[in-house]
Amino acid sequence: MNKLKATLLTKTGLNRVLIRLSHEIMEKHASIENLALVGIRTRGEIIAKRIFKNIDSLYNEKIYFGTLDVTFYRDDFSSNLGSPKVGPSDITFDVNNKHIILVDDVLYTGRTIRAAIEEIFSFGRPASIKLCVLVDRGHRELPIRADFIGKNYPTSINEHIHVYVQEIDKKERVDLLTY
Amino acid sequence: MNLKANYNKINGYILLKNGKIYDSFLSLNKAADILIKDGIIYKIKNKISEKSNYKIIDCKDNIITNGFIDLHSHFREPGFESKETIETGSNAAFYGGYTRICTMPNTDPVIDTPELVTHLINRSKSLPIYIHPIGAITKGQKGKELAEIGGMVESGAVAISDDGIPLNNSYLLRVALEYSKKFNIPVINHAEDSFLVNEGLMHEGKKSLKLGLSGNPDISETTMIFRDLSIAEYVKGRIHIPHVSSYKSLKIIDQFKKSGLNVTAEVTPHHLCLTDEILNEFNTDAKVAPPIRSKKHKDALIKAIQTGILDCIATDHAPHSIEDKEKDFKNSSCGMIGLESAFGLVNKNLSDKMKIESIIDLFTVKPAKIINLNPHLIKEGSLAELNVINPNYKWIFNENYIQSKSKNTPIIGKELMGKVLITINKGYISNCKIS
Amino acid sequence: MHKLETKHLLGLEFISKKDIEKIIDVGFIFREVLERPIKKVPTLQGKNILNLFFENSTRTKISFELAEKRLSADVTNFSSSFSSVQKGESLKDTVQNIQSMKMDCVVMRHPVPGSCIQLQNYVDSVIINAGDGTHEHPTQALLDIMSIKEKFGKIKNLKIGIVGDILHSRVALSNIFGLVKLGAKVKVCGPPHLIQRDIEMLNIEKTYNVDELIEWADVLNVLRIQKERMGVGIIPSIREYRKFFGITNERLLNHNKELVIMHPGPMNRGVEIDSEIADSSQAIILDQVLNGVAVRMSVLYLLLGNNELES
Numbered sequence: 001m002n003k004l005k006a007t008l009l010t011k012t013g014l015n016r017v018l019i020r021l022s023h024e025i026m027e028k029h030a031s032i033e034n035l036a037l038v039g040i041r042t043r044g045e046i047i048a049k050r051i052f053k054n055i056d057s058l059y060n061e062k063i064y065f066g067t068l069d070v071t072f073y074r075d076d077f078s079s080n081l082g083s084p085k086v087g088p089s090d091i092t093f094d095v096n097n098k099h100i101i102l103v104d105d106v107l108y109t110g111r112t113i114r115a116a117i118e119e120i121f122s123f124g125r126p127a128s129i130k131l132c133v134l135v136d137r138g139h140r141e142l143p144i145r146a147d148f149i150g151k152n153y154p155t156s157i158n159e160h161i162h163v164y165v166q167e168i169d170k171k172e173r174v175d176l177l178t179y
Numbered sequence: 180m181n182l183k184a185n186y187n188k189i190n191g192y193i194l195l196k197n198g199k200i201y202d203s204f205l206s207l208n209k210a211a212d213i214l215i216k217d218g219i220i221y222k223i224k225n226k227i228s229e230k231s232n233y234k235i236i237d238c239k240d241n242i243i244t245n246g247f248i249d250l251h252s253h254f255r256e257p258g259f260e261s262k263e264t265i266e267t268g269s270n271a272a273f274y275g276g277y278t279r280i281c282t283m284p285n286t287d288p289v290i291d292t293p294e295l296v297t298h299l300i301n302r303s304k305s306l307p308i309y310i311h312p313i314g315a316i317t318k319g320q321k322g323k324e325l326a327e328i329g330g331m332v333e334s335g336a337v338a339i340s341d342d343g344i345p346l347n348n349s350y351l352l353r354v355a356l357e358y359s360k361k362f363n364i365p366v367i368n369h370a371e372d373s374f375l376v377n378e379g380l381m382h383e384g385k386k387s388l389k390l391g392l393s394g395n396p397d398i399s400e401t402t403m404i405f406r407d408l409s410i411a412e413y414v415k416g417r418i419h420i421p422h423v424s425s426y427k428s429l430k431i432i433d434q435f436k437k438s439g440l441n442v443t444a445e446v447t448p449h450h451l452c453l454t455d456e457i458l459n460e461f462n463t464d465a466k467v468a469p470p471i472r473s474k475k476h477k478d479a480l481i482k483a484i485q486t487g488i489l490d491c492i493a494t495d496h497a498p499h500s501i502e503d504k505e506k507d508f509k510n511s512s513c514g515m516i517g518l519e520s521a522f523g524l525v526n527k528n529l530s531d532k533m534k535i536e537s538i539i540d541l542f543t544v545k546p547a548k549i550i551n552l553n554p555h556l557i558k559e560g561s562l563a564e565l566n567v568i569n570p571n572y573k574w575i576f577n578e579n580y581i582q583s584k585s586k587n588t589p590i591i592g593k594e595l596m597g598k599v600l601i602t603i604n605k606g607y608i609s610n611c612k613i614s
Numbered sequence: 615m616h617k618l619e620t621k622h623l624l625g626l627e628f629i630s631k632k633d634i635e636k637i638i639d640v641g642f643i644f645r646e647v648l649e650r651p652i653k654k655v656p657t658l659q660g661k662n663i664l665n666l667f668f669e670n671s672t673r674t675k676i677s678f679e680l681a682e683k684r685l686s687a688d689v690t691n692f693s694s695s696f697s698s699v700q701k702g703e704s705l706k707d708t709v710q711n712i713q714s715m716k717m718d719c720v721v722m723r724h725p726v727p728g729s730c731i732q733l734q735n736y737v738d739s740v741i742i743n744a745g746d747g748t749h750e751h752p753t754q755a756l757l758d759i760m761s762i763k764e765k766f767g768k769i770k771n772l773k774i775g776i777v778g779d780i781l782h783s784r785v786a787l788s789n790i791f792g793l794v795k796l797g798a799k800v801k802v803c804g805p806p807h808l809i810q811r812d813i814e815m816l817n818i819e820k821t822y823n824v825d826e827l828i829e830w831a832d833v834l835n836v837l838r839i840q841k842e843r844m845g846v847g848i849i850p851s852i853r854e855y856r857k858f859f860g861i862t863n864e865r866l867l868n869h870n871k872e873l874v875i876m877h878p879g880p881m882n883r884g885v886e887i888d889s890e891i892a893d894s895s896q897a898i899i900l901d902q903v904l905n906g907v908a909v910r911m912s913v914l915y916l917l918l919g920n921n922e923l924e925s
Contacts, residue, residue, distance in 0.1 A: 072647070072655035072915070088646035122652035317847075324847025327854045354848050357807035361822040361858070414811065 002160060002177040008135070008153055009174035017150040018047070021132060022054035024148050025101060026061075034127065036064035036098045040116050041087060044104035046165050047134055051103065064098065066091040073115035095124030101148070105163040107133040110144030135174060137161050186273060186307050186607045189218045191232060193608065195567065198238025201536055202557040203245055203544035208536065213243060215563045218606030223559055236601065238567050242535065245554060246278025246564045246604055247542040250445055251342070251421055251493035252518065254280070254310075256302075258287025263498040263584045265299070268518075269306040271496070271583040273609050275518040276542070276566040276599030278308055279554060283342040284315040291315040293330035300335050307607035311337040311550065316355045316366065320344050325351075325358060332362040337550040340367035342421060343468075345403060347373060349410065356416030365419040365443070365549060368407050370428075371469055375399035380508055382424075382472040386455040392508060395470050397425035404428045408435040408442055419549055420444040422495050424469040426479030433488045443549045445493035448521045449589075451480050452528040457589055463504045463511035465589040467495070484541065485533055491545035494521045498585035515590075516583045520576050522568070523595025530596060535570050567601040574598055618916050622741040624730050625750035626791040634792055638760045641905065641912040647684070648908055658685035661918050664712055665691045666722040667744070668729075673879055674744055674754070677903070678721050681910035687918075690717075705729060706736050713737045719918055722746075740917045748782050753913060754878055755788035757906040759796065761898050762833055764905065765874055770797035775827040777859060778837025778886060779808045779849075785837060785878045790816050803827040804837075804859060807848060824859050828869050835876040836861050839886045852885050863890040874898060 009017065029035050039048025045067045052065050067090040102116050117129055132148035137155045153161060153176070160177045195213040200223070202208075212227040213220060229235060254268035263271075272280050282299060284290035290299065296312045303310035314331035318324045320341045328339055339359060346352045346368050356366050376399045381387050383394020404420060411418040412435060420432065423444050432444050449467060454474045457465045465471060483489045497514025504511050522542065529538050547554060555564040574580075576590045602609040618633045626634065647655055663682050667675055675691075682689045692712075705724075712720065719740040722730050727749030733741050745751040763769055774793055780786045780802045793800050800818040802809060809820055821827055828834065839855055849855050856862065861875065875887075875897040883889045892899060 069643075072657045088643045090646075118656065122650055122654060124651055318850075325850045327850040329850075329854050329858045333857075351847075354807040358805055358848075360806045414806075 002162075002179065005159065005176045005178050007173055007175050008151065008161070011172040014172055014174060017134065018050050019054055019058075021134075021148050021150055022051045022058060025051065025132065026055060026059055029099070032061055032063050034098045036066060036093060036095075036100050038066045038068055038091070038100055038102050038116075038120070040102060040104045040112060041067060041069045042168065043163050043165060044102075046167050047105055047163075048103035051132070064093045066093065068102075068116050068119055070112060070115040070119055073119045075111060075115070089119065091123050095120060095126050097125075097127045100126045100129045101132050102129060103132045105134045106161050107131070107136045107144070107146050108139055110140045110142040113144045114142050134163055135161050185610045186270075187610060189215065189603070189606050189608050192216050192221070192230070192234065193603075194227060194229060194233040194235045195238050195243060196227070196229075196235060198241045198243045198567065200243045200557055201539060203536070203540045204547070204554075204556050205558065207557060213557070213563075213565075215603065218563055218603070220557065220559055220561050220563050223557070236567070240569065240571070241600065242539070242568050242570060243557070244539050244566045244568055245543040245557065246566055246602065247276045247522070247599075248279040248281075248546040248552065248554070249277050249494050249496070249518065249521075250281045250338075250419075250491065250546045250549060251447075252280045252282055252496040253285070253498065253514070254282045255498060256286060261584075262500050262503070265302045265310070266306065267582065267584040268496070268498070269303065269308045269310075271516065271518040271581070273307045273602050273604070273607075274580075274582045274599075275521055276568065276602050277518055278564050278602065278604040279311060279552065280308055281311045281313050281337055281550065283313055283340060285320060285341075285343045289315050289318075289320045290336075291318050291320070291326035291331075293327060293334040296331045296334040296336045307602075307604050307609070309605070311335065311552065313338045313340050313342070313367065315339065316341045316346060316368075317351065322346055322348055322351065325355065328355075328359055329362055332364055336364070337552070338365050338367050338419065340369070340421070342367065342369050345369045345371050345373055349406060352407065353410050353414060356411050356418065357414045360414075360416055363417075363551070365417045366411075367419045367421050368403075370400050370403040370407055370420060371395075372399045372403045375402065379470070380466065381458055382455045382470040382476075384455065384473045386458065386473065390458065390461070392458075392461075397427055397472060397476070400425050400469050401427040401431065405431050408432070408440060411435075411442060412438070412440045417441045421493065422447050422450060422469060423480065423483075423489060424450045424472055424476065426476045429479055429483045429488050436488070443490045444488070445491050445546070446480050446484060446489045447493060447495045448517055448524045449515060451477065451484065451492070452524050453477070453589070461508050462589050463506065463508055464515055464587045466508065466511050466513055467497070467515055468513040481528065481532065484529070490549065492521065492525055492541045493546065494518055496583070497587075498583050499587045500585055504587050515588045516581070516585055517588065519580050519582060520588065520590045520595060522599055523574065523576065523597050524590060524593070526570060526597035527595050530570070539568075562605070563603045564605075565603055566599045568597065568599050570597045572596065572598045621917070622730075622734065622743075623752050623913055623917065624734075624741065624743045626752045626755050626788045626795070627750065629752075631795045634756070634759070634795060637756055637909065637912050637916060638763060640916060641756070641760050641909040642764075644908040644911040644915070645905070647911070648904065654684050654686060656686045657915055657919050658682070658687035661685075661687045661718045662716065663687045663689050663719045663721060663914070663918075664717045664739075665689065665744075666709075666712070666720050667691070667693050668722070668724045669745070671723055671745070673903075674723065677906045678744060678753075678910055680907050681914055682721075684907070685911055685914055687914070705732070709733060709736045713739070719914070742913060742917070745784055747784065748787075749784055750788045750791070751784040752788050752792075753906070753910055754785050755792045756913070757902055757909045758785075758789055758835060758876060758878070759792050760905045760909050761876065761902045762874075764901065765898060766832070769793065772798045773830055773832045774798050774800050774835065775803060775831035775833065776800065776835045776837065777803045777824055777827060777861065779839060780804045780813070780837070781808045781810055782840070783837050785835075789835065790818055794818065801827060801830060805849065805855075824861075825865070825869070828865070828871065828873060831873060833874045833876060834861065835878070836887045837878065838880065839882055841882065841885075856885055860885065861887045861891055863888045866891060872896065876902060879903070
């Protein structure tokens with residue numbers, strides 16, 4: 001069973017981080033003409049939606065938006081714990097020549113991101129792919145790094161970072177848990 | 180005295196006076212006069228007053244009945260017109276009191292398509308009888324492929340049969356019984372196991388022993404009837420057994436009827452009224468399939484027609500030319516004509532055992548029910564389709580009474596009782612009253 | 615999570631309602647993959663699948679092959695006419711040769727019922743029945759059910775009519791098993807001698823009157839009349855079959871009804887179904903084909919995918 005060790009972000013803290021990330025993304029892209037946010041199911045999608053809304057309300061810009069379900073591309077399933085069943089990916093815009101920002105909640109081994117990159121390529125050839133994560137907890141097993149990071153929290157292997165969101169968990173915070 | 184039947188178109192009024200009406204369908208049984216106008220029953224009343232423009236026919240001591248229906252006749256057309264044509268067969272029928280005939284399909288070509296069924300019906304349009312064709316079960320009656328049964332029924336076929344040829348392939352009989360369920364018609368199989376028949380020429384018994392003719396045992400019929408009824412019961416199909424000849428078959432039919440199977444059975448006048456004694460002179464006119472059997476069988480058949488195990492009379496009218504019959508017994512064709520003598524022969528043998536009304540039913544309502552026919556009934560407004568019969572009239576059957584093209588019958592010279600005097604149908608009236 | 619209760623797909627009689635629903639749900643997800651420019655996912659990379667077809671089939675074989683390749687599996691094809699197998703090798707020998715080649719999955723079509731079930735005794739692989747004689751054709755029924763669900767959103771209480779040579783149809787039997795499990799109402803229609811005598815025991819109804827079926831049904835699945843059966847003589851002629859059981863343009867116009875039309879293919883146009891009907895907007899025949907690839911991908915993924923939870 002998971003034991004709560006510490007709360008890393010409260011509801012307010014979480015919200016501020018998301019606003020900052022939204023500004024950072026816009027800062028790095030003078031032109032948003034070919035910019036697309038792609039959230040990785042399930043929590044990555046929710047975070048991406050928040051960022052999308054933030055950008056819309058702060059800058060009055062609607063950028064491209066899509067969702068990825070990477071189940072068919074995974075090579076490991078150990079982090080599949082607690083995740084709901086597979087659903088369809090939803091990329092309705094043309095991926096070719098777009099600057100894609102993948103969005104996920106926690107960056108850990110990097111395998112999910114690798115799967116997401118491969119899946120993006122099955123939709124077309126993007127101009128670039130960047131990564132935005134809420135939390136980077138270290139322990140990469142592949143050469144993957146995030147471009148936009150909410151918080152850095154180095155962890156040990158027997159720890160686990162869980163992002164709670166209103167839409168799924170009926171609460172908002174980021175917790176550090178031990179097994 | 181001209182006994183040759185003509186028929187004429189009815190013009191004007193005909194008054195049938197003083198007769199007793201018996202309608203098998205309406206269970207109507209009363210003395211009354213019938214006034215017919217231009218072929219339609221205009222009035223039925225006790226004592227209709229005569230008028231000068233009426234043709235009056237005195238029906239005293241006569242019974243007025245529905246027209247007869249034969250489930251089993253061979254009219255040989257197309258292909259064998261030398262033996263009989265639709266016209267001559269129709270004459271024979273009308274003379275015998277038959278207004279409706281079911282023709283068997285073993286012609287040339289075999290009646291196995293909707294077009295041929297339609298052709299037969301069209302041929303009968305100008306004739307005084309209705310033809311209800313029976314279609315073949317298999318194409319060409321070859322026993323291999325189903326014929327277009329649905330199409331034939333839609334064109335007017337009332338049953339299917341490969342008559343003359345037993346359906347040896349039991350699976351095909353099963354398929355035919357199942358398929359025909361959709362079209363609500365009975366399947367009629369000629370029930371004789373060809374292997375057991377083994378070229379038998381007459382009933383295998385004491386007579387065949389003395390005559391030295393190869394025998395056709397009763398079990399050739401019985402075993403196949405058992406097979407046929409078992410299959411029909413298994414698939415819940417509807418089956419009608421033609422020309423039952425053996426007492427052993429009756430037990431089986433009774434057993435299956437009691438267990439709820441929709442089975443009906445017919446018997447011919449010759450099986451009902453004759454025994455194999457008739458073959459003493461090797462009379463080829465008495466060579467039939469299935470063969471006429473011994474007295475024990477005849478007596479059982481008579482009992483069965485009274486109890487209802489056998490449902491009706493069917494003639495199996497089978498004309499053959501002189502050349503076909505004037506051969507040695509082995510090579511003669513099987514079959515005898517029967518439409519003209521049917522009623523007289525049956526009535527003579529049953530009148531002491533059954534009421535006349537029940538005997539008449541065997542020719543009218545019983546066969547009609549088997550093929551779901553609704554003929555015109557004896558009531559006002561109806562087309563006139565009826566017979567005037569003298570049930571007590573004794574007569575010796577001779578060649579002059581034969582209307583068929585062929586004369587192959589051993590009944591010539593026999594005394595019959597009961598005769599159809601007048602037949603009225605489709606606006607025609609036969610002209611054979613003996614004054 | 616992404617696993618079925620069953621190890622094989624031998625027939626819809628043998629798998630649970632839950633498994634059927636899961637296969638169909640995941641099938642819809644694979645529909646999305648089939649819309650992409652690159653219609654391929656790496657899920658079954660490294661898996662070896664043998665297509666073992668002892669009976670002629672173009673459509674099912676192609677559909678399976680497409681499904682397997684789009685999942686990045688390695689595919690081997692073995693086609694054999696039944697008679698050549700009869701000449702020498704028994705089924706057991708053929709298959710045990712294959713077993714030593716270490717196949718993860720065998721997709722088998724065989725003309726004799728039960729062959730797939732017997733196969734379980736000879737090999738360790740996952741077995742998928744691609745049609746065993748007159749017994750079952752589970753993936754066909756699954757794609758049929760998926761197509762119905764796509765059109766109506768549900769299966770329960772829908773009225774599904776199946777018309778044709780029911781007696782010899784594995785498509786009909788699998789459909790019956792699957793649809794009844796999911797709560798649909800099923801009625802079959804055809805020439806009386808081509809409907810199994812006891813078929814009502816499967817909790818379905820039968821009628822010999824195709825107009826009655828059309829009046830009753832929400833969906834009509836029209837089976838192919840195998841012309842080979844005409845030679846055997848138990849269907850009298852094409853025109854007779856068409857007149858009494860054909861889904862003709864005149865017949866449907868007479869009923870004036872919105873009816874969804876399905877057909878497993880290949881069609882005998884002008885025999886059991888008219889072109890105007892097959893090509894009309896009421897027919898979902900092409901959707902069936904597309905769903906066929908998707909549902910086969912789903913079956914392969916659920917039976918073969920690495921979806922064990924690691925502790």
